Amino acid sequence: MSTCVCEIAVSSTREHFTGTKELQREQELNRFLADVERRALRIAEISIRDRDEALDLVQEAMIKLVRNYADRSNDEWTPLFYRILQNGVRDWHRRRVVRSRVMVWFGRSTSDDADYDPVAAAPDPAGRTPDETLQTEQAMESLQLAVAGLPRRQREAFMLRTFEGLNVAGTAVAMGCSEGSVKTHYSRAVHSLRDTLGEHWQ
Amino acid sequence: MNERNTKAARTDDQLLVTKAKELFDESVEGLDAETRSRLNRGRHEALAHLRPGARYGQWLQWNQRTLSAAGVAAVVAVLIWTGRPPVDGLTPPATASDFEILLAEDSFEMLQELEFYSWIDFEAELDDELDTNGNVG
Numbered sequence: 001m002s003t004c005v006c007e008i009a010v011s012s013t014r015e016h017f018t019g020t021k022e023l024q025r026e027q028e029l030n031r032f033l034a035d036v037e038r039r040a041l042r043i044a045e046i047s048i049r050d051r052d053e054a055l056d057l058v059q060e061a062m063i064k065l066v067r068n069y070a071d072r073s074n075d076e077w078t079p080l081f082y083r084i085l086q087n088g089v090r091d092w093h094r095r096r097v098v099r100s101r102v103m104v105w106f107g108r109s110t111s112d113d114a115d116y117d118p119v120a121a122a123p124d125p126a127g128r129t130p131d132e133t134l135q136t137e138q139a140m141e142s143l144q145l146a147v148a149g150l151p152r153r154q155r156e157a158f159m160l161r162t163f164e165g166l167n168v169a170g171t172a173v174a175m176g177c178s179e180g181s182v183k184t185h186y187s188r189a190v191h192s193l194r195d196t197l198g199e200h201w202q
Numbered sequence: 203m204n205e206r207n208t209k210a211a212r213t214d215d216q217l218l219v220t221k222a223k224e225l226f227d228e229s230v231e232g233l234d235a236e237t238r239s240r241l242n243r244g245r246h247e248a249l250a251h252l253r254p255g256a257r258y259g260q261w262l263q264w265n266q267r268t269l270s271a272a273g274v275a276a277v278v279a280v281l282i283w284t285g286r287p288p289v290d291g292l293t294p295p296a297t298a299s300d301f302e303i304l305l306a307e308d309s310f311e312m313l314q315e316l317e318f319y320s321w322i323d324f325e326a327e328l329d330d331e332l333d334t335n336g337n338v339g
Contacts, residue, residue: 026249033249055244059248067251139225143225143226147222163223163226
């Protein structure tokens, strides 16, 4: 009888411990995602030039991270999350090409880009004169267009290193390539952006 | 001289990266309340996948999606079978591999759209036939 009571007590303690551990993990994940979500959205948005679609991609990346990598150490989450997101962006572009082919096959055309207005989609930061705001918006618009025009791998390396602040090793994990490749893509991206944006942009 | 140019280029690169980062951070800070709210909701929905019972829900959802996708795939297969040439002569026709991508689990929403568009096409053709036969009401 006493053995039975002890087993129940141990089981209950274990469940409590597991529950507390799970709750703690959920809180850690919540903090991580809250910290990364806005930058991730802007990175995805620059890549695909559509905020609604970017929101969907970020949410999908969050779900996949939670489902598959919640038990990984916190240090691994950032590169893993961005790897999932970059894969999502890549799939999105692939599906878009296929969709346009299929829509033509069905006798329909797709022109998603026509609806995109980078100025209208630009944020509205407070506390500056309209001239300053306009200048910032124009500079950001130029940057977005230049970054969006980079080859895919260069764009990924630049955004992960510069915007997200990942180091070379983390960027390599996120991109699924070697650290040497990251350095090459990043260097080429910076040179290309300097050429595209010109000296006046700086 | 050459070394000086290299140093100048590095400084320019650094300036560009710094300014790009500043602009990006400003754009992140300037995200509107609705977008922030949607991100917040999305995060909480994602975190719900950690809770007990989420796995069963995923399994059910997967089954529903698979069954629905199979139905739509059948429609697509019939349309491929009946065949239809590209209309603009510029875009290459859809291939079997295109449909493989469409049939992936993640593309389910797009398949739903395809079903809708094929229905519109069917309706349009029906209207054309009615017009041609003078049966317009």
